[in-house]
Amino acid sequence: MSISVRxxxxxxxxxxxxxxxxxxGGTVGEIIDGIVRKFPxxxxxxxxxxxxxxxxxxxxxxxxxxxxxEKMETAVVDGDELSILPAVAGG
Numbered sequence: 001m002s003i004s005v006r007x008x009x010x011x012x013x014x015x016x017x018x019x020x021x022x023x024x025g026g027t028v029g030e031i032i033d034g035i036v037r038k039f040p041x042x043x044x045x046x047x048x049x050x051x052x053x054x055x056x057x058x059x060x061x062x063x064x065x066x067x068x069x070e071k072m073e074t075a076v077v078d079g080d081e082l083s084i085l086p087a088v089a090g091g
Contacts, residue, residue: 003031003076006083014042023082028059029072031082045086056087 005021012019016039023038025031032053036043046057052072053059059066060083066074076082 001026001076001078003078004081005031005035006081008085010086011042011045011084014045015039026075026077027072028061028066028070028074028076028082031076032059032072046084054086058085058087059083060085 002022002024005023007015007019007021015021015035021035021038023031023034025034032046036046046054048054061069061074061076061080063083066072
């Protein structure tokens, strides 16, 4: 199944300028893996060395934060939208 993934401006250069991707997978982890396979430069922006999401990367499925669901094991189905939002710090 193909899931629509929204990318913020800061990640678009690593995805050939795309704002939205369609990625196949049944879980958030499979979707992230699919993005990294297609755009290897995205890995350092999304994943820690152990393959888990960076602590400052927020992922939402239909506006639900996956940290409060099943994290990378959160299931996705056709029609779901996944949003990736790196945390921004400033002062």
